[in-house]
Each structure stands twice: as C-alpha cells, then as structure tokens.
Amino acid sequence: MTRDDCIALDRDDRLAPLRDAFALPEGILYLDGSSLGALPRRTAARLAHVTAQEWGQGLIRSWNDAGWIGLAGRIGDRIAGLVGANAGEVSVGDSTSVNLFKALSAALALQKADAPARDVILSERGNFPTDLYIAETLAASNGLKLRLAHADDLVDQLTNDVAVLMLTHVNYRTGRMHDLAERTRTAHAAGALVVWDLAHSAGAVPVDLCGADADFAVGCGYKYLNGGPGAPAFVWAHPRHTGRMDREQLRQPLSGWLGHAAPFDFAPSYRPAVGITRFVCGTPSVLALAALECGMEVFAAAEPHGGMAALRAKSLALSELFIDRVEARCQDHGLALVTPRQAGQRGSQVSFAHAGGYAVMQALIERGVIGDFRGGDLSHPTGRADPALAADLLRFGFTPLYTRFVDAWDAAEHLRAVLESGEWRSERFARRAAVT
Amino acid sequence: MTRDDCIALDRDDRLAPLRDAFALPEGILYLDGSSLGALPRRTAARLAHVTAQEWGQGLIRSWNDAGWIGLAGRIGDRIAGLVGANAGEVSVGDSTSVNLFKALSAALALQKADAPARDVILSERGNFPTDLYIAETLAASNGLKLRLAHADDLVDQLTNDVAVLMLTHVNYRTGRMHDLAERTRTAHAAGALVVWDLAHSAGAVPVDLCGADADFAVGCGYKYLNGGPGAPAFVWAHPRHTGRMDREQLRQPLSGWLGHAAPFDFAPSYRPAVGITRFVCGTPSVLALAALECGMEVFAAAEPHGGMAALRAKSLALSELFIDRVEARCQDHGLALVTPRQAGQRGSQVSFAHAGGYAVMQALIERGVIGDFRGGDLSHPTGRADPALAADLLRFGFTPLYTRFVDAWDAAEHLRAVLESGEWRSERFARRAAVT
Numbered sequence: 001m002t003r004d005d006c007i008a009l010d011r012d013d014r015l016a017p018l019r020d021a022f023a024l025p026e027g028i029l030y031l032d033g034s035s036l037g038a039l040p041r042r043t044a045a046r047l048a049h050v051t052a053q054e055w056g057q058g059l060i061r062s063w064n065d066a067g068w069i070g071l072a073g074r075i076g077d078r079i080a081g082l083v084g085a086n087a088g089e090v091s092v093g094d095s096t097s098v099n100l101f102k103a104l105s106a107a108l109a110l111q112k113a114d115a116p117a118r119d120v121i122l123s124e125r126g127n128f129p130t131d132l133y134i135a136e137t138l139a140a141s142n143g144l145k146l147r148l149a150h151a152d153d154l155v156d157q158l159t160n161d162v163a164v165l166m167l168t169h170v171n172y173r174t175g176r177m178h179d180l181a182e183r184t185r186t187a188h189a190a191g192a193l194v195v196w197d198l199a200h201s202a203g204a205v206p207v208d209l210c211g212a213d214a215d216f217a218v219g220c221g222y223k224y225l226n227g228g229p230g231a232p233a234f235v236w237a238h239p240r241h242t243g244r245m246d247r248e249q250l251r252q253p254l255s256g257w258l259g260h261a262a263p264f265d266f267a268p269s270y271r272p273a274v275g276i277t278r279f280v281c282g283t284p285s286v287l288a289l290a291a292l293e294c295g296m297e298v299f300a301a302a303e304p305h306g307g308m309a310a311l312r313a314k315s316l317a318l319s320e321l322f323i324d325r326v327e328a329r330c331q332d333h334g335l336a337l338v339t340p341r342q343a344g345q346r347g348s349q350v351s352f353a354h355a356g357g358y359a360v361m362q363a364l365i366e367r368g369v370i371g372d373f374r375g376g377d378l379s380h381p382t383g384r385a386d387p388a389l390a391a392d393l394l395r396f397g398f399t400p401l402y403t404r405f406v407d408a409w410d411a412a413e414h415l416r417a418v419l420e421s422g423e424w425r426s427e428r429f430a431r432r433a434a435v436t
Numbered sequence: 437m438t439r440d441d442c443i444a445l446d447r448d449d450r451l452a453p454l455r456d457a458f459a460l461p462e463g464i465l466y467l468d469g470s471s472l473g474a475l476p477r478r479t480a481a482r483l484a485h486v487t488a489q490e491w492g493q494g495l496i497r498s499w500n501d502a503g504w505i506g507l508a509g510r511i512g513d514r515i516a517g518l519v520g521a522n523a524g525e526v527s528v529g530d531s532t533s534v535n536l537f538k539a540l541s542a543a544l545a546l547q548k549a550d551a552p553a554r555d556v557i558l559s560e561r562g563n564f565p566t567d568l569y570i571a572e573t574l575a576a577s578n579g580l581k582l583r584l585a586h587a588d589d590l591v592d593q594l595t596n597d598v599a600v601l602m603l604t605h606v607n608y609r610t611g612r613m614h615d616l617a618e619r620t621r622t623a624h625a626a627g628a629l630v631v632w633d634l635a636h637s638a639g640a641v642p643v644d645l646c647g648a649d650a651d652f653a654v655g656c657g658y659k660y661l662n663g664g665p666g667a668p669a670f671v672w673a674h675p676r677h678t679g680r681m682d683r684e685q686l687r688q689p690l691s692g693w694l695g696h697a698a699p700f701d702f703a704p705s706y707r708p709a710v711g712i713t714r715f716v717c718g719t720p721s722v723l724a725l726a727a728l729e730c731g732m733e734v735f736a737a738a739e740p741h742g743g744m745a746a747l748r749a750k751s752l753a754l755s756e757l758f759i760d761r762v763e764a765r766c767q768d769h770g771l772a773l774v775t776p777r778q779a780g781q782r783g784s785q786v787s788f789a790h791a792g793g794y795a796v797m798q799a800l801i802e803r804g805v806i807g808d809f810r811g812g813d814l815s816h817p818t819g820r821a822d823p824a825l826a827a828d829l830l831r832f833g834f835t836p837l838y839t840r841f842v843d844a845w846d847a848a849e850h851l852r853a854v855l856e857s858g859e860w861r862s863e864r865f866a867r868r869a870a871v872t
Contacts, residue, residue: 023492032496039492047483047723055664056459056475060468060806068665095718097692098534125704130693130718133706137691148704222719228491229504229722255573256533257566266811268561268584270569282531282566283658285724286665287483370496375702 006321006405014305015314019402021298022226029369029407029414034172034200034349034397037226043294050290071289072280076234078296079225082308083198083217084208085236091276092234092292093284094254096199096220097130099235102252102279103216104138104166107193109250110241111163112142115191118163119144122192124151126389128172131197135166150386151176154183158190165192169207170200170347173374173395174388175319175339177205177347181212188213199223202234203299204315204348204399206308209236216241224348224399225299227292235279242275256281298401314400315348318408322350322396325412333419338388349397357392359429363418364394366429369411371396442757442841450741451750455838457734458662465805465843465850470608470636470785470833473662479730486726507725508716512670514732515661518744519634519653520644521672527712528670528728529720530690532635532656533566535671538688538715539652540574540602543629545686546677547599548578551627554599555580558628560587562825564608567633571602586822587612590619594626601628605643606636606783609810609831610824611755611775613641613783617648624649635659638670639735640751640784640835642744645672652677660784660835661735663728671715678711692717734837750836751784754844758786758832761848769855774824785833793828795865799854800830802865805847807832 010016022038024030030038054066063069076090083090091099104121111118121135125148132148139146149157151171158165165187170177180196187194196217201207203224209217215238221231237245244250251272257263259280261271272278302311323337336353340346351374354360361373372395396411418424446452458474460466466474490502499505512526519526527535540557547554557571561584568584575582585593587607594601601623606613616632623630632653637643639660645653651674657667680686687708693699695716697707708714738747759773772789776782787810790796797809808831832847854860 023488025493025495028495030495036491036496036499038495039487044484044487044492047487048480051475051480051483051664051727052459055472056480057461059461059464059466059474060472060808061801062665063472094530094534095692095720097718098530098690101690128693129696129699129702129704132704133691133693133696136706137687137689141689228487229498230719230724231721233718251573253573253577254534254537255569256531257564257569260565260569263565266565268565268568270572282533282669283666284531285667285721287723287727288666288721291487291723365497372496 003406003409006409009405013314015302015310015400018298018302018305019404021301022402024402027368029411031369031371031396031398031403031411033399034223034395035372036229037223037295037399038402040226040294040298042297043228043291046290046294047287050287068286071286071293072284075289075293075296078299079202079219079234080236082207082299083202083219083236084210086210089239089276090234090236091279092289093232093280096197096218096233097134098254099218099233100131100134100195100197101138102254103195103218103235103237104135104164106237106241106245106250106252107164107195107216108138108142108144110244111193113248113250115163118161118191120147120162121145121164121166122147122149122154122157122162123166124154124168125149126151126171126173127168128197128199131166131168155186158187158192160191162190162192164195166195168197168199170205172200173351173393175347175349175351177201177345180207180214184212184214200347200349206312214238221292221295225292226295228288230288231292231295232284232288235276237276237279239275242278245272245278246274252279254281258283302401311400315398316343318398318400318403318405319346319348319350321405322398322408322412325409326352326415329412329416330419336387336391338391338393348399349395351393351395353387353391353393355392356424357394358431359424360418361394362429363424363426364414367414367418369414439842439845442845445841449750451738451746451836454734454738454741455840457737458838460838463804465847467805467807467832467834467839467847469835470659470831471808472665473659473731473835474838476662476730476734478733479664479727482726482730483723486723504722507722507729508720511725511729511732514735515638515655515670516672518643518735519638519655519672520646522646525675525712526670526672527715528725529668529716532633532654532669533570534690535654535669536567536570536631536633537574538690539631539654539671539673540571540600542673542677542681542686542688543600543631543652544574544578544580546680547629549684549686551599554597554627556583556598557581557600557602558583558585558590558593558598559602560590560604561585562587562607562609563604564633564635567602567604591622594623594628596627598626598628600631602631604633604635606641608636609787609829611783611785611787613637613781616643616650620648620650636783636785642748650674657728657731661728662731664724666724667728667731668720668724671712673712673715675711678714681708681714682710688715690717694719738837747836751834752779754834754836754839754841755782755784755786757841758834758844758848761845762788762851765848765852766855772823772827774827774829784835785831787829787831789823789827789829791828792860793830794867795860796854797830798865799860799862800850803850803854805850
C-alpha cells in the first residue's frame with residue numbers, strides 16, 4: 001500500500017463525488033465529523049432564502065406558504081430512511097438530551113404499567129454523560145435505581161428487575177458498536193425495553209430499528225447528519241408503543257402544544273396527538289431545521305451511489321486503513337488502539353489511547369489535522385478494569401461522505417511526525433487546568 | 437386627528453430610525469409581531485457569516501474561536517437587561533414550553549421541600565394552552581391539582597393550598613396585562629411561588645423581575661425579540677432560588693450535560709452548575725442563537741432613543757390610536773374591544789371580538805394587513821361568563837420598533853373597508869374545517 005494507492009482508491013470511489021457537496025476549508029484534514037459534521041454547500045443558500053424570503057418577506061404566512069409547519073416531519077421521514085424506521089415515525093426538534101428525556105420517560109411509563117416491580121434502569125458505564133445524567137434524574141424521580149455496567153457485563157446485569165436498558169449504539173470514546181438487534185433481543189427476552197441513542201450511528205452506520213424490533217431511539221443532528229452546530233435532534237418510538245399510548249394515555253412529560261392532537265384549537269386540556277407527534281413539544285427553530293434538511297439531502301444524493309451500504313463499506317475501509325497505517329508507522333510511541341479491530345464491532349471512528357493525548361491532539365490541530373481529544377476518567381469504577389475508560393484518547397471520525405483515503409493516509413503520517421519529532425511535548429500544547 | 441397628523445407623529449418619533457433596522461416587505465402592514473417578529477436587516481449577513489465562515493471554515497474550532505460556547509450566555513445577559521434581571525441570571529435555549537417545564541418543576545420542588553401540604557398549581561383559564569398542558573402533566577406526575585381561574589378571581593383562589601401561581605404576564609388573546617409586582621406580592625403573602633411567562637411582554641413592555649421580587653420566569657425569542665421562527669426561548673430564576681438549589685440539590689429534571697458544573701470533564705454523575713446554568717440542558721442551535729442575538733442588538737440600538745420606556749410609550753400611543761380609530765370608523769359592524777382601554781392593563785396588542793373574525797382577518801390579509809385570528813373556546817368554563825374567552829378574535833400586535841402611527845391609521849381604514857364593503861363575507865374567506 002502506498003499513498004498513490006490511496007489516490008487510486010479515491011479516483012475509483014463511487015462516493016467520491018459527494019465530497020463536492022461540502023464546503024471544506026483548504027489545507028485541513030477534518031476528522032471530527034463525529035463531533036460536528038462539515039457544512040453542505042447548499043446550506044448557505046438555503047439559509048439565505050429562508051431568512052430573506054420566507055421569514056423576511058413571507059413573515060407569519062410562511063408557516064403555511066413555505067411549509068414550515070411540515071418541515072420537521074419531512075426531515076423526520078428522511079431520517080427514518082437512514083435508521084430503518086418508517087415515514088411518520090420520527091419526530092425532529094429539541095436536543096438529544098431532551099429527546100432522551102421523552103423516550104426514557106415513555107419507556108418507564110410503559111414498564112410501570114406492565115411490570116411495576118422492575119425498578120432498575122441499566123446502562124453502560126462508558127455511555128455519553130448526558131445520557132447518564134438524564135437517566136440519573138429520571139431514576140431518582142421515579143424511585144428507581146440506575147445501574148451502570150461494563151459493556152461486557154450487560155448480559156449478566158440484565159436481571160429480572162431491569163425495566164429499561166438504555167444504550168448508545170456506538171460509544172463516543174471507543175467507537176465500539178453494540179449489536180443493536182442482538183442487544184434488543186436479549187433485553188426483550190429478559191423483560192426489559194430498550195432505548196437506543198444513535199448519536200454516533202445515524203448517518204454513519206446502517207441501523208435497522210424496525211428490523212431489530214427496537215422500542216425507542218434518539219439521535220443527533222449535528223454529527224454525521226451534518227445539520228450544523230447544535231442542530232435539532234430526533235426521537236423514534238416503535239408504533240406498537242405509540243399505538244398503545246394512544247389508547248392508554250401513557251404520556252411523555254414534555255406535553256407542549258405542538259404535540260397536541262389539535263394545537264390550533266387552543267383547547268385548555270392536553271390531548272396528545274396520534275403517533276410520534278405526541279413527542280413534539282414547543283416550536284422548533286425553522287432556521288436550524290432548514291440547515292438540517294440540507295444535511296439530509298446529501299444522503300438522498302448518496303442513494304444512486306450505493307446509499308448507506310456503500311457509505312458503511314467506505315467508512316470501514318477508511319478506518320481500517322488508518323488503523324493499519326498508524327500501527328505500522330507509530331510503533332513505540334505509546335499509542336494503544338481502543339477501537340475494535342473487528343469491523344462489525346466498530347462505528348465510524350477510531351480512537352487511540354496515549355498518555356499525552358491532549359498535547360498530541362493540539363499538535364495535530366496545529367498541523368491542520370482536526371480530531372478530538374477525550375480525557376480519561378476513573379471516578380466511577382464498575383469493578384472491572386477498563387483501560388478504555390481510564391485512558392486519554394485521540395479520536396478520529398471517518399465520515400465517508402467527504403473523507404478521502406488519502407486523508408486517512410496523510411493523517412497517519414502527521415501523527416507519526418508529531419510523535420517522532422516530539423513536537424507535542426512543546427509547552428504551548430500543555431493541558432491547562434479548566435477554568436472553574 | 438388626521439392621517440397627516442400620524443405622518444407628523446412618525447416624523448417626530450425619536451424611535452422611527454429603528455424601523456430601518458428591519459427588512460419589511462413592501463406594501464404590507466405587519467401587525468403580527470406578537471406572533472413572529474420581523475427580520476432584522478443584520479440577521480441575514482450574520483447567518484451567512486456564521487454558516488460560511490464559523491461553521492464551514494472554523495468547524496469544531498468555532499466553539500472556542502468564534503465564541504459559540506458563550507453565545508447563549510451573552511444573549512441571556514441582553515435579555516436580562518430587558519426584563520429587570522441581572523447579568524448571568526438568564527439561560528437561553530430550548531423552547532418556551534421546555535423552559536416552562538424546567539421552571540415549574542423547580543418551583544414545585546422548592547415548595548415540596550418547604551410546604552409539602554400545598555398541592556395546587558393555580559393558573560388562569562385563558563392562559564396560553566402550552567402553559568396549561570405543561571402544568572397539567574407536572575400536576576399529575578407530582579400528585580397535585582391544576583386549578584384554573586378567571587383572571588378576576590385569582591386573588592380569591594390563592595388559598596393556602598396553592599404551591600405555585602403560574603401566569604402569563606400579557607394574555608395572548610386579550611392583551612390584558614397582569615400587574616406583575618402586585619400579583620407576585622399577593623402570591624408571596626399567600627405562601628405561593630410565582631412562575632411568569634413573559635412570551636408577550638419581553639421586549640414589548642417594561643418588566644422588572646428583580647424589582648418585583650419574582651421567583652421564576654420564561655419567555656419567547658420569536659415574538660417581540662425578533663429572533664426568527666422558532667427562536668430559542670429563555671428562563672430566569674431569582675438568585676435566592678438558584679443559590680438554595682446549589683446547596684440543597686433541588687433540581688430541575690432536564691439534567692443535560694451543558695447544565696453540568698464541568699461538562700467537559702465527562703464525569704458519570706450529574707453535578708449541577710452554579711446558578712442559572714443548571715437550567716441549560718443539551719446543545720443549543722448556534723444558527724438560531726446567532727439570529728436571536730441580532731434581534732437583541734436592535735434593543736441595544738434603541739437605548740440612545742429612550743430604550744424600553746420610550747418603546748412602551750410608543751406602543752401605548754399606537755394601540756390607543758388604533759382603538760380610537762376602529763371605534764370611530766367601524767361602529768355598527770359587530771366589533772367589541774376585548775383589550776383593556778386602561779393603558780396600565782394592556783400589553784402591546786389589541787384584540788377585537790367579531791363573530792366573523794376568521795373571514796375578516798383573511799380579508800385583511802388579502803389587503804396586506806397581517807394580524808392574527810384566535811378562535812373562541814367555551815369548552816372549559818370556570819363558572820364565570822367571559823366573552824373574551826368565548827369570542828372569535830382579531831388580534832393586532834403593535835411592535836414599537838418598526839410600526840408607524842400611519843400604519844395604525846391605515847389598518848383601521850382597511851378594517852372599515854372590509855366591514856363596510858362586506859367583502860369578508862366572500863366564500864373564499866370561509867373558515868374550513870381543520871384537517872384531522
């Protein structure tokens with residue numbers, strides 16, 4: 001394998017034209033789409049139109065005339081297509097945290113009706129903190145316990161007191177991916193419902209929520225969906241649950257007016273809308289939704305090029321190339337791969353542990369290679385030693401929509417240069433104490 | 437009073453230059469800033485910069501380099517200045533409904549600790565429905581009762597079982613304004629806390645939350661603050677409450693990661709930030725915040741022209757002119773003023789009841805006079821007859837930042853023409869049944 005081979009791979013890549021759909025800065029290797037996706041070229045013009053024409057000229061009339069009222073639903077249908085759900089099943093708006101609050105609340109309400117003795121929310125110790133914080137609060141307010149386990153111990157911990165298993169499909173630090181179908185099956189067999197967080201998988205790996213018979217899911221708009229900083233998030237519920245909630249008034253607690261069955265009747269009592277619409281709360285930002293819709297249009301453009309299956313194949317090829325190159329070129333510099341080598345177990349990102357991870361990432365960024373640093377944390381051990389939790393990590397996201405093979409190659413070379421030269425040891429990259 | 441007198445008033449109006457800060461469509465009299473404020477001229481350029489430069493070129497680095505991380509706080513400080521709060525006391529992000537959920541939850545938690553026997557949330561029957569829906573759900577989940585009273589009966593209903601009085605400062609239908617200080621005083625004397633919804637008052641009328649010693653408040657970004665469709669909302673809590681919550685862990689339930697004391701530590705347990713920051717949940721939309729900041733900058737530009745006091749004086753003069761003209765010109769056409777004539781009791785909008793309100797508003801809109809229709813509703817009587825609740829209403833918002841005296845004059849003339857000609861009786865303005 002040579003750099004020219006990478007250039008040849010890019011030349012032959014049928015997804016390569018999609019890179020032109022993004023406005024990427026010159027001289028930057030952007031490997032942080034796992035944190036904030038790049039800007040689709042169409043977005044600026046769309047926002048200019050929504051602002052000057054739809055808002056400025058159309059004013060209040062644009063809720064109908066420009067279709068603002070249906071915008072979130074249209075985006076939801078596009079997202080549904082990426083995660084194995086059906087049109088009309090996905091609600092878009094609010095943040096991932098707020099949507100998780102809705103989904104987990106609904107799952108707990110269902111279990112309270114069906115299995116009131118179950119008093120545990122089970123999750124993974126390495127889950128993204130906001131998920132754990134939301135679960136912690138809902139556990140406390142419902143008189144439940146939050147049980148955190150190592151990923152490898154989840155099956156053992158799925159005891160008959162577990163009401164809900166709440167997992168993030170792809171771990172934000174390690175890139176390790178759960179088998180969504182298998183975990184769902186195991187949880188159902190144990191009598192638990194499952195709430196999935198697809199923050200690091202929607203748009204990055206194939207997801208089949210209906211095929212897996214999953215219960216609830218939430219996801220993020222600003223990472224692999226390229227919806228812009230703080231883009232609206234989404235929530236999905238299986239129709240068997242929303243259908244039951246229709247009859248039995250099992251509600252999610254954020255009962256805002258746009259989740260009402262007839263919001264413009266301005267009736268004094270809440271009557272939830274049918275289906276997923278009851279998960280809508282207040283008025284969503286039209287500007288933010290318009291940007292997210294542009295991000296989703298890139299996925300529609302990917303369909304003729306092989307769609308999600310082709311994107312997944314390229315993502316795995318990119319991350320494998322990067323792992324191979326880093327391991328070949330950066331030996332003896334204290335790097336340890338924490339992302340699974342086995343393709344089926346990893347998402348679209350690669351993380352290496354390094355004791356000087358913070359400084360190494362700063363040195364890379366100075367060279368124009370933008371990834372992420374994620375610090376290690378031992379403050380809540382679960383009894384099982386886990387270097388992946390303890391270690392400081394370098395994280396690299398490989399967004400197959402715009403990342404080239406030559407980018408993966410070059411990023412590995414930069415990493416080697418940073419480590420070989422020792423430039424990361426410079427005082428200017430030293431980690432400062434957080435301002436409190 | 438003649439139309440020429442209105443032109444003279446506009447010529448002499450020291451706030452008149454502020455109209456140039458807005459991009460208003462030609463030939464439209466926009467009297468719906470009470471529903472969606474107009475587009476500030478600066479907003480389009482700002483959004484273009486945030487999109488192309490900060491997101492497109494800066495990418496993830498812009499959270500620090502472009503100050504995204506502090507954006508919500510900077511806007512919160514500007515809003516604080518409009519509502520009589522202090523810098524650092526207002527959190528911006530999420531919808532009004534979600535913020536009300538946070539504020540009401542926090543108020544109930546405080547009362548549960550201090551006065552657990554109080555089991556009533558008291559509100560106004562004519563409150564905006566989303567407020568009632570959120571209160572309904574929180575009442576049910578906390579084992580409380582939601583008591584709805586007519587505005588005139590609120591004092592009588594403030595019995596010793598009321599935990600929280602939840603009111604909207606200016607009523608969305610009638611434009612009637614509560615005396616915020618007096619209501620707060622009465623509630624405190626009765627042992628209740630007060631949660632204020634400033635959706636129709638922030639930016640429209642002077643508000644002095646600290647002067648009134650209020651407890652909690654929320655408000656809307658897309659009406660009088662001109663932040664764009666679905667703009668982020670805000671929440672305020674008196675420091676005596678956030679200070680107590682610091683010590684006693686009285687939490688609001690949306691415990692997302694950006695409300696954590698140290699979000700980038702990624703610690704597994706929630707530790708709420710000091711002060712109002714604990715009311716932040718997930719990541720806010722930077723695009724939506726940037727647009728809202730442009731809306732707030734217009735208020736800063738109003739300061740040298742007399743600021744909120746001058747805006748209030750102009751708003752009252754505009755609405756009084758409109759009321760006078762409509763009553764003088766539209767007699768015998770079945771209009772009935774439902775907005776208080778007394779200046780101290782009305783916000784920045786004027787509503788007239790009319791049996792054909794829907795069609796009359798459609799006819800006005802066809803003429804380029806954009807107001808709002810709000811249908812009547814008798815489905816939840818509180819025992820006191822209230823024509824303002826039952827009637828179909830024409831609502832006209834008088835945003836003093838960009839509405840001219842001649843606009844108020846002309847709007848009244850259009851209303852006369854619609855009623856005199858009977859054009860509103862045309863089949864094309866007939867109210868269609870809502871699609872279910």
